[in-house]
Amino acid sequence: MLTFPRWKVLMIFGVILYGILTALPNFLTADERAELPGFLPSKTLSLGLDLQGGVHLLWGAETNDVIKARLDNLIDQVVSIRRTEHGLNFQNIHIDGRSVVFNVTRDEMVEKAREKLLPITKASTVAGGNIMQAGVQEVELSHDGRKFKLTLTDQGIEVQKREAVARAIEVMRKRVDPDGTKEITIQPQGSDRIVLEVPGASDPQKIIDIVGKTAKLTFHDVVTNASPEDIARGRVMPGTKVLPMKDGGQIVVKNRVIVSGDDLTDAKAAFDRYGRPAVAFSFNTAGALKFGNHTKNNIGRPFAIVLDNQVISAPVIQSPILGGQGQITGIGTAADAQELATLLKAGALPVPLTVMEQQTVGPTLGADAIAAGKKASVIGFTLVVAYMLLTYGGFGVAANIALITNVVLILGALSLFQATLTLPGIAGVVLTIGMAVDANVLIFERMREEQSNGRKPFDAMAQGYGQAFSTIVDANITTFIAAVLLYLLGSGPVQGFAVTLGIGILTSMFTAVLQTRLILATWLTRRRPAKLPI
Structure with missing residues (x-):
């Protein structure tokens, strides 16, 4: 000893x-x-x-987009029921206010439709602050004859807004303080506002730029037979769209998403084989399977890596990528690669955020x-x-x-x-x-x-x-x-x-x-x- x-x-x-x-x-x-x-x-x-x-920022969350997404989700559930239930058919499915409205085509299928749609309205248990609230019914079902209506309740709308703000807070925290050492203060204010305080910071705009980026990453097929004239006029095939390239110009991609950033498990700054800054990423099992199948079946074809509706890279698939890992190149500086890796790892914001108030504050003590x-x-x-x-x-x-x-x-x-x-x-x-x-x-x-x-x-x-x-x-x-x-x-x-x-x-x-x-x-x-x- x-x-x-x-x-x-x-x-x-x-x-x-x-x-x-x-x-x-x-x-x-x-x-x-x-x-x-x-x-x-x-x-x-x-x-x-x-x-x-430090810096004090008040953000407003545009939670109306969350309600629209929830209604779109209800439509998907209705379409899924129509597809899987033999003889049960719905028509004229559309959104009316905060409801999804549709018709059953046959009178004898009304009761079956009601039976299959009721599970959608089942009450759920949600977190309210630190308290679990049981029995919150987010969706109500009503019908008049063959006309059915799924309506978001006031409680359901409030739950969706609160959950979206909670997810936005976690994404903001990971972006501004990925290591948890800056002791930032971030908390909701009301149902659609977020207060963020960053000690020691002196440049509010730098924080606004980091938080405000949507960081929505998607991978798409590239349409290779579109002519420059058609692209310039926006005259493209249905199911495709024209997107700007990061380095200039435009490219046509298919709307269908091959795999999205939701399937990412990790992203970190790296360098490619030529020593240029890059971001290395890894997919979860589901994402790796989708990415692997696509690259295996499309060797020799380009695919677009899209970040916030801008194509940052469109490489040609040289060989199957089956390990669920890859690199994003053509980023810029090493600092740009580190920032992009932080954004992708934190995830995309669930709702758009706007700055409602910003100020540089002095010590409160x-x-x-x-x-x-x-x-x-x-x-x-x-x-x-x-x-x-x-x-x-x-x-x-x-x-x-x-x-x-x-x-x-x-x-x-x-x-x-x-x-x-x-x-x-x-x-x-x-x-x-x-x-x-x-x-x-x-x-x-x-x-x-x-x-x-x-x-x-x-x-x-x-x-x-x-x-x-x-x-x-x-x-x-x-x-x-x-x-x-x-x-x-x-x-x-x-x-x-x-x-x-x-x-x-x-x-x-x-x-x-x-x-x-x-x-x-x-x-x-x-x-x-x-x-x-x-």
């Missing part, structure tokens, strides 16, 4: 040195950071909206509150350091060195991830500092017990670390699991607290168990005291 091979000593010093280098940019000006060598870290920690201000927080942190840290010195003497010095290192490593890790620090994040840092001290207290008290039981200094120290180690690991693992769950299930400030807590647990384990043990073991080996001064 008290012997350290050379590689372990180098590893400990390497981690500490890297932590210092990653934390250092926070204490430099922007000009000084710009002069740092390229191989040194230059990223800094950002303060949250409550500490330094104010300078006095921030100064008071800094003062309290310094006082608390000083008291902890003093307590460890008075209680454990020279051993307290080792613990305080590890405590300072722990703070530096946390700051460096948060800077490396470019996390945004808010009050909940500070709470996570303070909690881990307390846990780091607690680990050293457990170890030192165990040493005292072993020494009072008659053990020699080497044995007392070895037993102190050995016996306390399992307790420390158990406590930190349970807390780390809680941090992981908070990160996975929480959002915004909760995720920020979880990130700082998780990083702090790892760094405190490193400093309390490895660093202090190295310091004390080195001291014990060189001094060889008759009794531990603890």
Whole structure:
């Protein structure tokens, strides 16, 4: 327990040195950071909206499109029933207001039609905020003779709008904060508005551009026999459409979607075989099957990759693509590839969003509150350091060195991830500092017990670390699991607290168990005291 091979000593010093280098940019000006060598870290920690201000945006969700989509879905269900039920035929299917209206062709089929259509109106269980609402009937069925009507209820319309806004919020969160480290605040306001606050941001338009993109990805067959004159006049065959090319010009594609972005499971920035920026994507099982069958049956033919009604690439199929993976090339810069990958991975927005209000805001806590927080942190840290010195003497010095290192490593890790620090994040840092001290207290008290039981200094120290180690690991693992769950299930400030807590647990384990043990073991080996001064 008290012997350290050379590689372990180098590893400990390497981690500490890297932590210092990653934390250092926070204490430099922007000009000084710009002069740092390229191989040194230059990223800094950002303060949250409550500490330094940021961007506040109010979005309006055009939820009427969701109602139209729901009515189209009802039409598809009616058509499906007509196709699968022998002898049951519907005609004149159309939308009237918020209803789907159609006629049964024969009187004797009216009752059967009612029986087959009733399941569509079955009440569903939906989430209302954090409360599950049972028995919400979204669709009502009525008929007058052979004329049937499926009507969206007020509750059904509200459910569709609320669910669309909830999906839009998740897509926005993944686009603006894909790593969950910026501690953004995003929440619904009413049934069709969304509030987004991004701490540390100064350019509202950049956020608007990221969020506002629809990012609807589809793959289509290309029509190769359309003449340039027909394309220019928009004179194309039914079931096809003219779309603009990203690099200029126009192309005719079939309306039928081969496979869509809904089937994507992953997208990430990459480079093609010529070293040009690209986006590598992967489909789920269903998407891979559709994509594989199409490429297998259409070798030598082009297919169009369409993003937001613009053809970004139209490659010729050289061979079957059966693995469910592919690349989108011709994107532009590496930054463009990264942005497109983020958008595709987050998914398409379920509803169009428009900016209703935008502003750059100052810190909500104010300078006095921030100064008071800094003062309290310094006082608390000083008291902890003093307590460890008075209680454990020279051993307290080792613990305080590890405590300072722990703070530096946390700051460096948060800077490396470019996390945004808010009050909940500070709470996570303070909690881990307390846990780091607690680990050293457990170890030192165990040493005292072993020494009072008659053990020699080497044995007392070895037993102190050995016996306390399992307790420390158990406590930190349970807390780390809680941090992981908070990160996975929480959002915004909760995720920020979880990130700082998780990083702090790892760094405190490193400093309390490895660093202090190295310091004390080195001291014990060189001094060889008759009794531990603890």
